[in-house]
Amino acid sequence: MNISALRNLAKSTNAQIYYHRAKELNIRLFNNDSDLSNIQIFYLYFLELYSSLYTDLHMQEEYINEDVIDDELRVEAYLLFKKVNRKQKTASKNLPTHTGGAGSLIFKRGKGK
């Protein structure tokens, strides 16, 4: 499967505009409504991927620019970086603190015999 061509199609301005319109107005993207083919599933994945990359670009997120979006390997690197960062943030949020950690434990008095 020519994944590069599929990615190029998904990141094109036309495809992105159509994808957003399709989501807003419930327009069909394909001739078939159900029973998607393998390539259609991949295509949807790339449409969403590039849509989120363009959103990050507009939000002026760190380490993303047009050069990164145009480079498959740098996109992969950026996504991995985001994933690792997200995991680290979640892990640090879940660490028990003096105020939050102990408060989550609820002690109940046992029933008397």
Next chain:
Amino acid sequence: MDKEKKTIAKEALQALAEIEEVTKMENLVKDNKIEFKVGEEIYQIRKPSAVERQEIDTSRRKKYLELINDSSFYFRRQWVEKYKAKGIDINAMEQKVKSYQGDIEQLLLRLATATEPKDVQTLKKEIYSLRDEQFSLSMEITDLLSHSIENQLLMYTNSYTTYIVLEKKEGENCTKLFSTFDEFMKSESEVINQAFLYINYLIYQYTGEKK
């Protein structure tokens, strides 16, 4: 100047080829059936219906029984043991593939934050080099295990599915190209080569192997 013209012409040709590829991809994506032309004839492959999926599954089960009853066929796990006895450790090779992945991810994380063009190019080169080595090793494992029952069954199912969904298009009518699977298997035409290529665009091939 001539050199410059040649470079521009080469870039223009490359851009045209990319546009052609994207247009081709657009046609492949728009529907869950794919039409292709060989000579003057138009052929089509599509996703199998529920009834056809049942037929494929029945045929797959029969083939599986045939394979496990044939003493010359071995499961993947048995091949791994046989290779180990001959000094080829497939498990170790798979571990190596995984460790390549770990190294690649470390480099990817560095690439994500690299801003200097020189650093970007160096890191990309290193990643592509590791990817090549990882790919070669993966291909070696695939080749070594190509005769396993799991792999044979996968190839059989792929062929049978292609036989079921390959049709010839005449106007709006589509008719199955081969009336029997034997006929399909004996035929060596460009149509079949094209159909095998496109079937992967339509159907996800689950290998059933633990990654």
